[in-house]
Amino acid sequence: MPSSQFIKSSVATISNGADISTDSKYTRVLNMTHLIPYEVYMSEPPKPAEDGTITYNWALRHRRGHSALYAGIRSLDNEWDSYYVGFVGQVFDAEDKPIESSSFTEEFKKSLECFLLKNKAVPVFLEDEQHHGHYEGFCKTVLWPLFHYILWDTVTDGRQENQNWQLYRAVNQAFTDKIKEIYRPDDLVWIHDYHLLMVPRMLRDALPDAVIGLFIHAPFPSSEIFRCLPQRKEVLDGMLGANQIGFQTYSYARHFISNCTRILGYESTPSGVDAKGSIVSVGPFPIGIDAEKVEVQRKSPEVAKKMESLKEMHAGKRIIVGRDKLDLVKGVIQKLHAFEKFLSEYPEWQNKVVLIQVTSPALTESPKLERRVAELIAHINGTYGSLEYTPVHHLHSQIEQDEYFALLSVADIGLITSVRDGMNTTSLEYVMCQQENYGPLILSEFTGMAGSLGAAIMVNPWDYSGVAKAINDALNLSCEERQNKHMQLYRHVTVHTAQYWAKTFIKELVISLSNSNQTTTTPYLDMQNLLTKYKKSKNRLLLFDYDGTLTPIVKTPSQAIPPPEMLENLQKLADDLKNTVWIVSGRDQDILEEWLGGIKKLGFSAEHGCFLKYPESDKWINLTEDIDMSWKNDVDEIFTYFTERTQGSSIERKRSSITWHYRQADPEYGAFQAKECQNHLESAILPKLPVEILLGKKNLEVRPTLINKGEIVKRLLTGMQDVDFVFCAGDDRTDEDMFRVLKRTPDFNDLECFTTTIGPPAKKTLASWHVSSPEEIIQTMKKLADSAQS
Structure with a gap:
């Protein structure tokens, strides 16, 4: 869909303390989520026209789940021209039956795309096989367990695993292609969650100047866990294509930085990663809920009726509420064990406390887990229950919103015992619903919200006695203590909302970008200009560093063996009578002789300028002979x-x-x-x-002190008074000595000089040009050699 079809809007000031300057040149946010927030269906059957075209009548309904995410994104609409970009998902016909993606015609897609665009959504269409391999295959069976510290314990089909990985990449590429279609220079791209981890790098390669943010809604594991992923380097590199990466907690951000340091070998600080010279900002951005919407919903008449029914049903009982998906990481098993421990160790509460546990079905069904939960509940009720008293009431299904808010409102305790969790909206919604009752919140220290809700009672869900004690303490809190805890929680929930989260993330993205833009960038090597000046010159000096310039940096220095293509191009350059070619390296003489000694007419500088060997000479000159080396x-x-x-x-x-x-x-x-x-x-x-x-x-x-690469360049220039062209390539601090000398050559006013560093444009350097990798230097060598022969 061409970008001209998008409607521009001005940037306003963001409230809640997250102000964005109205003079920002960025006016649109493209929010990339796995799914658009709507389910699409036909309001009536398609109508064929006389000219053969078909008229489709579409309608939308909001998709269940991810309410905090979508509320945050929606809040950008008032200040930004904000769009959703995501998989269209299942489309339904007029009878509410799913339509197979294989039957989507181009006319069908175009009609649907135009309709969704009016609702500020840009659909990505995927084949069923693509979506299955990406979502059920790689996201849910590989990434989701790993991010929640669950290692795979089943033997998998290696071919299927590789196919799922390829489909994951293909879907990420499809999302990238869609952004490329609609991208404008005034866009900010915000990518969400682990479904799209390859998109930042793919988008960076396609649109180098794009402004890209990435937020991970799930936990992020430590390097000891994450390094088990076979595609660990590709995934980390994919994420590092972003300008800013956000996480739910500081610990998740710290784990990501540690992974980049330990797996990729990148330098880092507590607030970012130096990815080959590109500084990627990393930090915590705790997400919240739409507090105003929850406040309205909890006060509805339907909720009040449900509350009365619940109070009547459990008259005289204190109510503990739990609501979780039936996943291993949600800690339902641990909660039931702890509640049994509570009834055992504090018998005075028997017949006075009930646990109402709602478990919604997980994305991946687990019959074994369902069976264990059912057995535990039957055991607790059989041991501590009676005809008049049922300790645990369990409902394994989705419940209506009115019932949910009624349950949270009548509870005396909210009990959340997740063993690993990114964000837990139940804890926040519970706080909003307790404005009259002041029921305390018992929260697992392993949830993403634990760092934000300091007034909650923190527990280790694996410590059943500790959780049982926390339940007893919560039940015995005085009204004043309960109110004080609640007010602290309430202040946090109502300030750090989903809207605040979204606006703060965008604000920080713009700030980090403006800070990085204050430094000058090095332009990419102008190949046409280089070749033109090269062909016109008569006496050329070509200077190349070795490690990181002609070969990539490797962990073991002895493995930096020169590739055949580089040797071939180096020989061609050295054979040109107009060229004087030197390798100026930190390597010692023996290594340079062993790896590059077979190239004729090549000059060598070893150990950062301490030793020289001129082209076609067999003698090494020691420049440190008169220096005390003690x-x-x-x-x-x-x-x-x-x-x-x-x-x-x-x-x-x-x-x-x-x-x-x-x-x-x-x-x-x-x-x-x-x-x-x-x-x-x-x-x-x-x-x-x-x-x-x-x-x-x-x-x-x-x-x-007196010996460095810059001194060697001075010596070579002095001995070549008729030189009219210099090409110098290097990648690290030692090579800056060469660039510095070549930048200060007043005696060579007519010298055409191309100093080139290897790295990103934002890299601090004295070089005039940059390329991204050693491979590009080798290709440059080839073009220079070929141009002389043309």
Whole structure:
């Protein structure tokens, strides 16, 4: 659907303390959810016209579930031109029967798309096989259990598993393609939950300047759990295509950052991840409910009638309420065990307290779990019940909204014992319904709301005696204590609403974007300009770093073997009589000779400029001969001390420098030890010796102050007075010395210089251009070599 069909609106000020400046250039939010919030059905059968076209009459009804999510998104409508983008889901005919997706004609889709667009929804159409493999296959059998700390304990068909993964990617690509169709430069894209984790990277690759937010509504596991996912790197990289990633709690955000550090090896801070130079903001954004809507619903006459019936039914009894999906993570089994423990350890409450437990069917049926729940309830009722008293009342079905709010309103205690939970709306709705009764809330510490609802009584659902004691304490609270706890909970629920959550997330996304835009970006290498200047030049100097420039960074340095294509292109460049080609690397002479010595007419600078070998020469020149190297013993002693205390670290001893590597150490501990080591070197070595500390990628290197890559470039330029073209490529801090020298060359006013760093455009660098990867440098080498022959 072309973007011209969308209606623009102005940006207003967001209330509830989440103000967005009206001068923001972003005026539209594209909210990408797995499903649009509506079910679509035909209000009457299709009507064929005389010209052969068919008229469809569509109608909508709100989809059940995800009320907090949709309420938050809807709240953006007043300030933004806000749209839903999602799977259309099941479509129903005039008799309310599902229509097979295979029967969707183009005319059918176009009609439905136009209708939904009027309701600010953009549908994504999927085949049944696609949706099944994506949702039931990968999302619900792989990601959902893993995110809730459940490891797969059944033998699966590897081919089916791989097919589901491919379908997951295909569906994510379909969502990406839909955004590409409707995207405008004034758009903010907000992606929701684990169904669409690959979309941020796919969208970033297609639209590099897009503003992308991602929010995960589920828990996010620690690295010990998440690393079990075979596609862990692809999923993390997919998520890191976003500008900002939000989670329900700080602990989930911390787990994500830890995964990026431990699995991908990226640098991080408590508030973000440095994904190859692109800073991705990460933080907690606790979601709430539509408090105003709940307030209206709970005061309806129908709710009042249901409340009277419940009070009459359980007259003289204190009521404990639980409402959960029948999933393993919701802790229904634990709740029943704890309630039995309560009746056993506090017999004075027998015949005075009832537990009303409502369990709605889970997305994936579990007959075994249903059977265990039924058996436990029968055991409790059989042990502690009588003709006049039934301790546990269980209803395993969806209940109407009036019954639900009535139940929450008459309760004396709300009991939530989830063993793992992202957000739990029942806890918030319970607080809203207790404005007259002040019933305390007992809440599992493993829920996503535990960090927000501090006035609730926190319990460990696995500690049955502890939960039983919490029930007894809650029943014995004085009216004043109950009221104080309730007022604290109520203040939080009514301030941190779904609307506040949505507006705060968008506000922070815009702020983080404006902050990042304050830094200059490096333009992408202008290939046409490069080739034009290259062909016109007569005497060229080509300078290449090795690790991270001609080959990707690897965990084990000895595995950075040059690819054949790179060797071939390097030889072609060296064969050109107009070219002087140098490898300026931190590697030692032996490695450079072994890997690149077969290329004729190639110059080498080893150990960051400490050793030189000119093209077509067999002799290495040692530039450190007149430098006192006795400092190496002191540095070696310090490095040895930290190596013995940092598992996975190692020392690389070169003739002119010494490096401590911690790439294979625990990322967090390795970084901590590196800082300690750096502090020790700066206090014990730097003040008295002519050396400097170089902070590399997962390493610390100590080298003579007077020797660096920049000094080598100066030497080469001085010896080539007639040079008129320089191409210099590098990726890390040591290469900035080369870029700095080439930026300050007043004696070479006519020099055409292309300094190029490998990394994202936002990377801080002195280079004039950037490319994204070593593979692109190799392709650039090929284009240069081929252009000289054309």
